Amino acid sequence: MFSSQQVLRSVLCGFTFAFITAAQSAQPDCVNPSDPIVVDYFRAARLAEYKNDQKTAVTYHLKILESEPNNECVMTILSGLFGKMKYYQQAISWSERAIQANPSYVYAYISLGNAQVALRDTDEAKRSFKKAAELEPKDPQPYYRLGGIADEQQKYADAVKFYKRAIEIDPKFEDAYYDLAGVLKDLKRYAEAKESLKKLLELNPNAKDAQQLLKQIERDAP
DSSP, X not given: OOOHHHHHHHHHHHTOOHHHHHHHHTOTTSSOXXXXXXXXXXHHHHHHHHTTOHHHHHHHHHHHHHHOTTOHHXXXXXXXXXXXXXXXXXXHHHHHHHHHHXXXXXXXXXXXXXXXXXXXXXXXXXXXXXXHHHHOTTOHHHHHHHHHHHHHTTOHHHHHHHHHHXXXXXXXXXXXXXXXXXXXXXXXXXXXXXXXXXXXXXXXXXXXXXXXXXXXXXXXXX
């Protein structure tokens, strides 16, 4: 049986599609800046995303693809949007189209893995995240996602390894510190768990989840 903390970490890992949208939408080269109509569509899509109106954002991104049919960045954003709406098969389809357009586009593999995790296809998800890590070894996200899968499968040594690798790449990765602490707590490695949480709180002193978990460990640890 999983602890409530494990379930929370699994949900956070498996259903985090927002990062794809946020990361990719901010890229200035995602659309052709010399096409004012496409740029306007892109801005309108970003505004819709900000308002949590995924359907409108999808509409505008589809309009962009009418002008830029092989734009892997926009396809990956669409994958993320459909994932946020829990249309996971469509999320997979758009990720696969992005990969077909550009087999080296790392974010498409991450979005594909996210959808596969949501559908409980963990073997395929691991392959997608490993491919992303192979393409971009300096991106912490594939390792973080692999850590979440290992955590859910109770392969805690692997989870610790992957979370630590994500932190090594990005020492300011708050979620990785938190999830690492959760695994270490479940392993009864309380001192290491507290150290991970304290590092997180150095980065973000107002992180309430980290504060609560640290208090729980300090209260319950022998």
